[in-house]
Amino acid sequence: MSKKEDFVKFDKVDKSYDGKVLVVKDLNLDIEEGEFVTMLGPSGSGKTTCLMMLAGFETPTNGEIYLDKNPISNIPPHKRGIGMVFQNYALFPHMTVFENLAFPLRVRKISKEDIDKKVDKALSMVSLSEFGNRMPGQLSGGQQQRVAVARALVFDPSVVLMDEPLGALDKNLRESMQYEIKHIHENIGVTVVYVTHDQGEALTMSNRIAVFNDGKVQQLSSPDKLYEEPVNSFVAEFIGENNTFAGEISDISNGSCKVKLDKGEIIANPISVKSVGEKTTVSIRPERALINPEHKMDNNQKGKIEEVIYHGDHTRVRLNLLGNSEFILKVPNSSQNLDIKLGNEINIGWNSHDARALDPK
Amino acid sequence: MSSETGKILSTDGIPLEESLKQAERKNKIKAFLLVTPLLLFLIITYIVPIADMFSRSIDDKMVTNMLPKTYKAMEQWDGKELPPEEVFEAFYLDYKILVKNKTAGKLQTQLNYEKNGFKSVLKKLARKQKKFEEGNYKEQIMKVHKRWRNVEYWRAIKRRAPAYTYSKYLKGVDMYSNEDGKIVQVAEDRRIHRILWSRTLEVAFFVTLFCFLMAYPIAHLLATLPMKYSNLLMICVLLPFWTSLLVRTASWMILLQQQGIVNDFFVWIGLVADDNRPEMMYNKTGTYVAMTQILLPFMVLPLYSVMKTISPSLMRAGKSLGATPAVAFFKVYFPLTIPGIGAGCLLVFILAIGYYITPALVGGASGTLISNQIAYHMKSTLDWSFASAMGLMLLTGVLVIYWIYNKLVGVDNIKLG
Numbered sequence: 001m002s003k004k005e006d007f008v009k010f011d012k013v014d015k016s017y018d019g020k021v022l023v024v025k026d027l028n029l030d031i032e033e034g035e036f037v038t039m040l041g042p043s044g045s046g047k048t049t050c051l052m053m054l055a056g057f058e059t060p061t062n063g064e065i066y067l068d069k070n071p072i073s074n075i076p077p078h079k080r081g082i083g084m085v086f087q088n089y090a091l092f093p094h095m096t097v098f099e100n101l102a103f104p105l106r107v108r109k110i111s112k113e114d115i116d117k118k119v120d121k122a123l124s125m126v127s128l129s130e131f132g133n134r135m136p137g138q139l140s141g142g143q144q145q146r147v148a149v150a151r152a153l154v155f156d157p158s159v160v161l162m163d164e165p166l167g168a169l170d171k172n173l174r175e176s177m178q179y180e181i182k183h184i185h186e187n188i189g190v191t192v193v194y195v196t197h198d199q200g201e202a203l204t205m206s207n208r209i210a211v212f213n214d215g216k217v218q219q220l221s222s223p224d225k226l227y228e229e230p231v232n233s234f235v236a237e238f239i240g241e242n243n244t245f246a247g248e249i250s251d252i253s254n255g256s257c258k259v260k261l262d263k264g265e266i267i268a269n270p271i272s273v274k275s276v277g278e279k280t281t282v283s284i285r286p287e288r289a290l291i292n293p294e295h296k297m298d299n300n301q302k303g304k305i306e307e308v309i310y311h312g313d314h315t316r317v318r319l320n321l322l323g324n325s326e327f328i329l330k331v332p333n334s335s336q337n338l339d340i341k342l343g344n345e346i347n348i349g350w351n352s353h354d355a356r357a358l359d360p361k
Numbered sequence: 362m363s364s365e366t367g368k369i370l371s372t373d374g375i376p377l378e379e380s381l382k383q384a385e386r387k388n389k390i391k392a393f394l395l396v397t398p399l400l401l402f403l404i405i406t407y408i409v410p411i412a413d414m415f416s417r418s419i420d421d422k423m424v425t426n427m428l429p430k431t432y433k434a435m436e437q438w439d440g441k442e443l444p445p446e447e448v449f450e451a452f453y454l455d456y457k458i459l460v461k462n463k464t465a466g467k468l469q470t471q472l473n474y475e476k477n478g479f480k481s482v483l484k485k486l487a488r489k490q491k492k493f494e495e496g497n498y499k500e501q502i503m504k505v506h507k508r509w510r511n512v513e514y515w516r517a518i519k520r521r522a523p524a525y526t527y528s529k530y531l532k533g534v535d536m537y538s539n540e541d542g543k544i545v546q547v548a549e550d551r552r553i554h555r556i557l558w559s560r561t562l563e564v565a566f567f568v569t570l571f572c573f574l575m576a577y578p579i580a581h582l583l584a585t586l587p588m589k590y591s592n593l594l595m596i597c598v599l600l601p602f603w604t605s606l607l608v609r610t611a612s613w614m615i616l617l618q619q620q621g622i623v624n625d626f627f628v629w630i631g632l633v634a635d636d637n638r639p640e641m642m643y644n645k646t647g648t649y650v651a652m653t654q655i656l657l658p659f660m661v662l663p664l665y666s667v668m669k670t671i672s673p674s675l676m677r678a679g680k681s682l683g684a685t686p687a688v689a690f691f692k693v694y695f696p697l698t699i700p701g702i703g704a705g706c707l708l709v710f711i712l713a714i715g716y717y718i719t720p721a722l723v724g725g726a727s728g729t730l731i732s733n734q735i736a737y738h739m740k741s742t743l744d745w746s747f748a749s750a751m752g753l754m755l756l757t758g759v760l761v762i763y764w765i766y767n768k769l770v771g772v773d774n775i776k777l778g
Contacts, residue, residue: 057677077680090678094696101690104682155683173384 007033013063041212083152138174216233279360297349418750421526475542529750572722580664643725660705667701
């Protein structure tokens, strides 16, 4: 079975609630069949609105959404056949777990035996077979969450939407649920569109991530690409930790450029800058800068240690480097004693390839 | 720990359990003192009047106290044949005192309730007894009026012997205890109370139904509208609360009367002819309209408070799972509002069943309820014991409805806010 590349397609979608502000601007997004796509962004960035438009609870102001090539803007939610997991689970409190799961099957007039079979299967999928007769209120948050996932999947929808489903869980449970949802997705191969503001969650679970800001998709790519190769400074800032230098291009040639800072100059990788004189923000991941590098690196600077914070598996070191007093380094605990002491001056080096010159903030 | 030494002691040597009790006793007393005024208030204004009503409704000491000797003598009498001489003598002595004290009239009225025609017999006896000679009272009394030879009259006296009676309750459901002591219905043209009871239930039921049908959408709107609009709407719902009941009822009178605004409007739009204006007041229609409007907030508020707690995502979840909006409403939303419906219906029904002013003003003859009858006996006939009996019957009815409701829905499920 060949997978359709544009199983879900947002085509030039705009959305405005009040006729004054666009919450979603010119959104184009293709989601492959069976893919796990996460919409990631700060609150108010339009990601939940997109999800609601896909679910049918909001209509696009402009543009069209296609599900398996069919335009769905005029189809009411109950005819779309899209499963949805809500932020606060939205389990029906007056029904047992079994009845909750049977609800989508009963409204589809499926025979009683098939309902029993399907509900049992869905419950065992989330390892809650024993809980069919409980009321949702008698379950823990994690169990309710799993019921909500099972309910969204029990009627074999082509697409499942999840709106920050793990937001209300505590940290440990959240992490184990992330793996559980990921495994369910891998096992049954359903297309999942997931909304979250937690980048860790997005990086763990997704095939691809769409980073939203200001009603626009800033970047849509796989988690590793998103982290390693952010295309603009918002994505670089939003995903993971990031050291930045604001400066101006003083020279650009052969896939590298010189950036003039207030104090000093660095060599960087030009991503979104093209000509001399442009303002830019240079982004370097903390783990890409090394202390006393063994090999020659094309950026070498001296910095003064201003703060050392022990984190168990690594130590965070804050330096004052080239006038930036917020320069963060992560030093793995396995490394030899590198003379990390408050107030010491140390040598820092990084490759110009890892210093990405992006758009100015 | 099995021995005394195992007990934990506080620092000054008292067992911990005891010192805890001591410490808590103070708090308990304090808490009790705080609620004492309320408790007293409740007892004085609620428990005592109900107890008083109850004793009034079954009290029948008056006749018993007026004829003490007679009833003592009657203890031996089996009621089959005319009583022996002692009963006649005792009755003569009792009655003589009553006549002397000028309280015989009350006895005459009371005994006439028991047996028609008793009054004239007693009045005649009152006149003749002054000339009675000592001894053989049986002969002398029977000579006064031939009815004294009829054992029925003596049985009527004996029936009033107990100090307590449930006859008022029988009267409340149009029944009475006849000469033979059997409970039978009153004549068909005098059965007014049963009509009133059934009408009261009917009006209460329909008012509750109308309130529910009108309040449900309003409460839903209130719960889902944005705050600024819902506050305004809430004020509109509560506005009648802040207006005097009398004023509201009077305004309905202005609206509903035959030359009133509603009728004028109907004539103006040509719905009815000018000489054929429908009567919308002084009948059941008026009672329905006015009571529904007045009791509406009692339905809206509990419904609103329940609907407010239902997350909108539940309806969305229902729809996303494939239910049409109607199915999602009846399977998901509606069952969740049942606690509010229960509370609202119970509240409105119980208020409606005892409603007084509105039916009195706009009800007319065919729209008056049992409470109006109670008021009538309180103020006009001064038959307080009957009014008390009917009041208690109403109270019992409400308690029964509450009990049924508890069995069906469960009082724990009520949500008033």
